[in-house]
Amino acid sequence: MEHHEDRDGLLAEAVTLRGEGHREEARERLVALAARHPEDAEIAYQTAWAHDVLGLEKEAVPYYERALAGGGATGTGLTPEDRRGALLGLGSTYRVLGRHDDSVALLTGAVEEFPEDGSLRTFLAMALYNTGRHHESTRLLLRLLAATSEDPSVRQYRRAIEHYAEDLDAIE
Structure with missing residues (x-):
């Protein structure tokens, strides 16, 4: 051994x-x-x-x-960082292989587990797009853009972007 x-x-x-x-x-x-x-x-x-x-x-x-x-009963589990990486890797891989519903389910759980991780939200948005959930995908990306962009012109309109992300079809 x-x-x-x-x-x-x-x-x-x-x-x-x-x-x-x-x-x-x-x-x-x-x-x-x-x-x-x-x-x-x-x-x-x-x-x-x-x-x-x-x-x-x-x-x-x-x-x-x-x-x-988790490595099973006798195995070694992952560190949180490796778990996050494995969730992203598997979710992305499912999407590339056309397993879009599996990708959405896995990445939705991953985003709940690691809510601060923008890369997980980005890959979830791609998987949502692939399942035809375009509004949800765009909403997620707009929220991420508003929250993380360092572009002064985006930051200037952050509140408006966040507002319109909630309902892109709304008219006033």
Whole structure:
């Protein structure tokens, strides 16, 4: 059986390889590591990410799902930052694969869990658009724009943008 230090070292090496642009080698190492540690959420997340950066979204899904399942009874769970990243990754991947309803459901929960995260709201808006919920998508993006823009011309009209985001079809 592999020692925890070995697991940590092998995981760190694979993540470093991915960061240095050796994406396929990193993916291969992570797949092998995930096979040896099927209950390890962190390894599953890193393996999902390794597939995603290679455009292998379909192959990434089971690793994201395993990571978000919490690693099982004997596994290692994700840090909040990795959980946020895994939710974003899986939600985006579902959308790219045409699983729009799954994407909306997952990202809606993610936004509730991490309400301060603008990237989650942005990807939710894209998924809402894909499900035909254009008003909801635009409302979400307008609220995000009003809340986060540093553009002085947008900030000048922040209250109006927030007001009209509530009902784009309203006329007075």
